[in-house]
Structures are given as C-alpha cells and as structure tokens.
Amino acid sequence: MVFLFRDKSIVNIVFLVLLGLLVHLHGFTVPITLVANNQDGWFAYLLNQYVKGAFESAGFFLYLVVILLQAIRLNFLLAEQKMFPNTGYTVAMTYMLLTGLLPQWAAISPALMANFLLIWIYIKLTRLYNHPAPKTLLFNIGLLVSITILCYHPTAILIVVVLFALGIMRSFKLQEWFTLLMGIALPFYFLASWLYLNDDLASISQFLPKIVLELPVQKLSNLEMAGLFAIVLVLLAGFFSWQQFNSRLVIQMRKNWSALLVMSFILTAAPFVFAHAGLNAAILCLVPFTAFVSASFSYPKRLLFPNFLFFVLIGVIMYNNWYLVKF
Numbered sequence: 001m002v003f004l005f006r007d008k009s010i011v012n013i014v015f016l017v018l019l020g021l022l023v024h025l026h027g028f029t030v031p032i033t034l035v036a037n038n039q040d041g042w043f044a045y046l047l048n049q050y051v052k053g054a055f056e057s058a059g060f061f062l063y064l065v066v067i068l069l070q071a072i073r074l075n076f077l078l079a080e081q082k083m084f085p086n087t088g089y090t091v092a093m094t095y096m097l098l099t100g101l102l103p104q105w106a107a108i109s110p111a112l113m114a115n116f117l118l119i120w121i122y123i124k125l126t127r128l129y130n131h132p133a134p135k136t137l138l139f140n141i142g143l144l145v146s147i148t149i150l151c152y153h154p155t156a157i158l159i160v161v162v163l164f165a166l167g168i169m170r171s172f173k174l175q176e177w178f179t180l181l182m183g184i185a186l187p188f189y190f191l192a193s194w195l196y197l198n199d200d201l202a203s204i205s206q207f208l209p210k211i212v213l214e215l216p217v218q219k220l221s222n223l224e225m226a227g228l229f230a231i232v233l234v235l236l237a238g239f240f241s242w243q244q245f246n247s248r249l250v251i252q253m254r255k256n257w258s259a260l261l262v263m264s265f266i267l268t269a270a271p272f273v274f275a276h277a278g279l280n281a282a283i284l285c286l287v288p289f290t291a292f293v294s295a296s297f298s299y300p301k302r303l304l305f306p307n308f309l310f311f312v313l314i315g316v317i318m319y320n321n322w323y324l325v326k327f
Contacts, residue, residue: 002297002306006088008079016071016092020064022314023100026321027060034059035109035280039206041152043110051108063108070115071095071290077123078291081256084298085245094294097310098286100317101227104279111283114152118287121145121158125259128169129252135179138166142183150187153209154274154281159184161266165259209274216271216279223320224279230316231289234309238292241299257291264288 004015024032034052036044051062071092079087099105105112124141131137145162148155166180188207195201217224246257267288270281297306 002090002093002303002310005090005093006086006298008087008089012089012092013072016068016089016096017064019093019096020068023096023317024060024064024106026106027063032059032063033107035104035107037276039210039276040110040154041150041207043113043151047108047110047113059108063106066108066112067096067099070119073116074119074287074290077119078294081126081253083253083256083291084294086298088298090297091290091294094297095286095290097313097317098231098290098293099283100320101230101313102279102282103221103223103227103320105283105286107280109280109283110152111154111277111281114148114155114284115287117144117148117151118155118158118284121148121162122259122263122287125162125165125169126256128166129255134170134176138176138180139183142180142185143187146184146187149209150191150207154270154277155284156209157266157270157273161263164262164266168258168262169255211273212275213273214275216277216282226316226319230313234293234296234313235289237296237305237309238294240296242292242295245295245299260288260291264292 005012034047036047036052038044038048074095075089075092078084078091084090121141121144124137124144127137128134141162145155145158148158162180162184163177166177170176191207192201192204195204220228242257246254249257264285267285268282270284271277271279274281296309300306
C-alpha cells in the first residue's frame with residue numbers, strides 16, 4: 001500500500017482523503033467531539049464561541065479537512081526542503097495514520113489547531129541557516145511563538161524549542177538571541193500595557209500558561225496503550241532509517257533534522273508540565289514525529305518493511321474501532 005503514496009501525483013490527494021475516511025471511520029457512527037477549555041487560550045475561546053454551534057452537523061468533515069490540510073502542508077514543506085530522496089506523499093500518509101492512534105486525537109481541539117502555527121514556526125526555523133537578515137527573521141519567529149502561546153497556552157514549551165533551534169542553526173551571537181527574546185516578550189508587553197490602562201492587570205494570569213507537573217492520564221486504557229505502543233514502534237523504526245541516511249545529507253538538511261529532533265523531545269513533555277493538558281496536548285508532537293516516522297516509509301528501497309509498518313498501524317487503528325469491524 002505504501003507505493004501508492006510514493007508517487008508525486010494529484011491522484012494521491014484522493015488516496016489521502018480515502019485513507020482519512022478509513023482511519024476515522026468511527027466518525028460516521030460516533031460524533032467527533034470538540035474539546036476546548038476557555039482557560040487554554042484564544043483558540044479555545046474561538047472554537048467555543050463560533051464553531052461549537054455548527055459542530056454537531058459538520059464536525060466530522062471539519063476534522064477531516066483540518067488534518068488533511070495539515071498533512072499536505074507538512075508534506076509540501078519537507079518535500080521542498082528535500083528531506084527525503086523521493087518527493088511523494090508518504091509524509092501526508094503518515095500524518096493521517098498517526099491521528100488515528102489515540103482516541104484523544106480524534107477531536108477538534110486547540111492543540112490540533114495549534115499545529116498550523118507549529119508548522120509555520122518550523123518553516124521559519126529552517127530559514128535561519130545562512131539567512132541574509134537573521135535579526136528580522138528571529139524577531140518574527142519570536143512574535144509567532146508568542147502569538148501561538150496566547151492561542152494555546154501549553155505551546156509555551158516552544159520557547160525552549162526555538163532557543164535550542166537557534167543554537168543549532170547559527171553560531172552564538174548575543175544580539176540575535178536578544179532579538180528572539182524581544183520578539184517573544186513584545187506581545188505580552190502590549191497585553192500587560194492594555195490591561196494596565198484598563199485597570200485590569202490582575203487578570204493577566206488568564207493569558208499565561210499554568211505549569212503543573214502531573215500525569216496526562218491516571219490510568220491508561222487498552223486503546224491508549226495500543227496506540228502508544230504503535231507510536232513508539234514506528235518512531236524507533238523511523239529513527240533507525242533516518243540515522244542510516246543522515247550522514248549522506250548536506251549540512252543544512254542535517255540541521256533541519258536536528259531541529260526536528262529537538263522539537264520531538266521537548267514537545268513530548270507538554271502533556272506532563274501544563275495543567276489539564278492531557279493527551280490532547282500530545283498531538284503537538286505529530287509534526288516532528290511524522291517527519292521521522294516517514295523516514296521508515298520513504299528511505300527503504302524495498303517495500304516489505306514499510307508495508308509491514310503500514311499494516312501494523314492499520315491494525316491498531318482497527319483495534320481502536322473494533323466495534324465497527326467486529327461483525
């Protein structure tokens with residue numbers, strides 16, 4: 001099945017839509033939910049205010065459109081950077097498959113919407129290497145990170161990501177680090193000024209993330225354990241395939257992969273360090289995870305192992321939706 005997505009053809013978009021329908025087949029019988037806590041940021045407020053009313057009738061199709069757009073955008077980005085030897089749709093295929101591994105990911109949530117901004121941040125990070133005007137780019141990255149945090153508070157961990165990425169992409173220059181931090185701080189400065197002028201500075205805590213060390217879930221269900229096992233399995237396979245070919249890449253591509261690797265490890269901590277983030281916040285990891293898992297589908301010349309991983313993921317997804325196929 002993997003060969004269908006290794007070609008660069010418009011027909012692959014149709015295959016992606018069909019794959020999304022297969023992965024989220026449960027959406028035809030069990031409504032896709034909207035999970036948004038207003039305390040998590042502006043995305044939650046906007047979803048509750050403007051989307052929730054029409055969600056019951058169009059929730060499933062809205063969810064499919066969101067994940068399809070993110071999958072295709074990430075696929076085009078990594079293809080443009082030539083991160084893989086072939087320019088197909090295996091990245092988009094991987095993203096669609098991974099969204100079906102955990103029940104918490106089959107929902108419209110602020111974390112899912114934040115992935116649009118996360119992809120945008122990664123695009124800008126990859127442009128840092130040998131950029132002619134790095135200060136302007138760094139300031140824009142800082143602004144984008146700050147806006148992302150205001151939209152979804154658990155993305156505050158992105159501050160650590162961009163600081164590490166800057167250290168990877170460029171040699172140390174104090175002015176550049178200061179420019180990045182200034183870009184991050186500026187929206188919060190304006191927000192605090194506006195609240196102060198309105199004599200409401202005490203409410204600024206509503207716009208800041210609440211750091212609380214806690215487990216995402218108290219007890220894992222069988223579905224969650226199966227999904228996490230599948231994620232770990234395909235990630236290990238992806239890391240192995242990526243490591244074999246990483247030494248053959250040019251320096252800029254290695255730095256891009258290093259930024260994704262840092263992003264993978266740091267974003268994994270988001271469900272554990274923010275209050276009530278839960279496994280919904282773990283969907284932020286899909287952006288870097290997809291790149292590495294895609295390596296196990298894109299790099300091997302023989303399709304035996306990629307097809308094996310594909311059907312393992314399909315098997316776990318079918319197990320998660322067993323009530324639909326058991327008859």
